[in-house]
Amino acid sequence: MKTKKIRHVLGISGGKDSTALAIYLRERYPSLEIEYYFCDTGKELDETYDLLKNLEVFLGKKITYLQGVNVEGVAPFDHFLKLNGGYLPSSSVRWCTRKLKLAPFEKFIGDDLCVSYVGIRGDEDREGYVSTKPNIQTIFPFRKNMWSKEMINKLLKNSNIENLVGLYDTLASGSVRARALAVAQEPISAKFPQASKLNSLLDISIESFNRVMFAYLRTINSVVGQLEDFPLLDNEDILAKDDIFRILRESGVGMPQYYTEIPYEVEGLAGTYHRSRSGCFFCFYQQKIEWIWLYEQHPDKFAESLRYEKDGFTWIQDESLADLVKPERMAQIKKEHLLRTQLKASKKKSPYLLDILEDAEEGCLSCFV
Numbered sequence: 618m619k620t621k622k623i624r625h626v627l628g629i630s631g632g633k634d635s636t637a638l639a640i641y642l643r644e645r646y647p648s649l650e651i652e653y654y655f656c657d658t659g660k661e662l663d664e665t666y667d668l669l670k671n672l673e674v675f676l677g678k679k680i681t682y683l684q685g686v687n688v689e690g691v692a693p694f695d696h697f698l699k700l701n702g703g704y705l706p707s708s709s710v711r712w713c714t715r716k717l718k719l720a721p722f723e724k725f726i727g728d729d730l731c732v733s734y735v736g737i738r739g740d741e742d743r744e745g746y747v748s749t750k751p752n753i754q755t756i757f758p759f760r761k762n763m764w765s766k767e768m769i770n771k772l773l774k775n776s777n778i779e780n781l782v783g784l785y786d787t788l789a790s791g792s793v794r795a796r797a798l799a800v801a802q803e804p805i806s807a808k809f810p811q812a813s814k815l816n817s818l819l820d821i822s823i824e825s826f827n828r829v830m831f832a833y834l835r836t837i838n839s840v841v842g843q844l845e846d847f848p849l850l851d852n853e854d855i856l857a858k859d860d861i862f863r864i865l866r867e868s869g870v871g872m873p874q875y876y877t878e879i880p881y882e883v884e885g886l887a888g889t890y891h892r893s894r895s896g897c898f899f900c901f902y903q904q905k906i907e908w909i910w911l912y913e914q915h916p917d918k919f920a921e922s923l924r925y926e927k928d929g930f931t932w933i934q935d936e937s938l939a940d941l942v943k944p945e946r947m948a949q950i951k952k953e954h955l956l957r958t959q960l961k962a963s964k965k966k967s968p969y970l971l972d973i974l975e976d977a978e979e980g981c982l983s984c985f986v
């Protein structure tokens with residue numbers, strides 16, 4: 618029987634982590650034929666498009682731009698905004714991600730079998746976007762556990778213990794085998810939750826765990842299990858924020874320019890600000906200081922964002938953009954930001970201001986990873 622072709626894809630959001638993942642996989646696993654894509658809302662910052670160009674040069678390959686809709690002269694975001702009756706998206710009604718990020722991605726893949734690589738870092742505790750479509754399997758190469766929750770649940774569930782033990786028995790050797798068998802045999806319980814079992818097995822050997830998972834995936838209807846070989850099985854790297862900065866620096870691709878710290882002054886005190894994420898320049902997830910950054914660094918984009926606010930719809934729940942940029946309000950936001958930054962810096966050891974501020978990061982994993 619002819620094996621179906623399996624696609625390998627990586628979505629570039631314009632943020633640092635997905636960019637670093639593309640560089641990392643290209644350098645470490647050059648045999649993987651990865652297709653790169655970018656879901657373009659038509660409302661990104663120029664810095665994002667510049668980063669994509671730099672990355673294309675490094676990869677020696679084009680990034681496919683996907684659009685939720687193709688109407689000449691109309692940005693995809695504006696098209697869907699009209700369909701939504703001018704109702705601006707928010708964290709609770711996030712039609713934008715669905716229409717502009719997820720739908721174009723799933724259309725791009727169609728019914729093809731596909732491995733999708735996502736740049737959630739090893740120092741993050743989040744899962745990232747995992748498609749519910751059975752033909753798409755997500756892999757997280759920067760994490761200690763590169764497999765999705767769904768795959769872990771299947772492998773480690775108590776009803777699969779016999780199988781798990783059999784796989785370790787066959788595939789592991791020496792002291793790894795002995796220690797892993799002891800853990801594999803122990804059922805998950807309130808005292809020994811799944812997360813502990815997973816961590817114990819990974820602590821014994823990440824590579825052995827990966828080989829066991831791969832062998833298991835071959836026995837169920839999974840995409841990765843249908844690959845002849847999966848080069849990432851030997852991957853024991855766990856990459857955190859510092860590693861991401863290093864990868865971007867050493868590759869020459871560099872950090873997205875909007876991360877650059879820009880000095881500001883407020884009441885005789887000196888602070889710095891930057892934008893902390895990729896995505897639409899008017900994204901409702903941005904912090905108030907980032908709106909001020911937009912107002913001062915990209916006045917045209919701020920003016921455009923302002924024009925969307927009408928008929929009672931605003932980007933920020935409790936404040937209009939017009940109010941936000943009144944001089945006394947801007948000074949207040951800058952001052953609060955400065956104090957918060959100083960406080961966090963005194964608690965954290967990291968030398969990176971970006972690192973210090975990013976704790977507040979939340980939002981759409983399709984847009985910002």
Ligand code: SF4
Nearest residue numbers: 713896897900981984
């Ligand atoms: S960046 Fe923000 S506004 Fe744009 S699609 Fe993502 S969540 Fe929506």
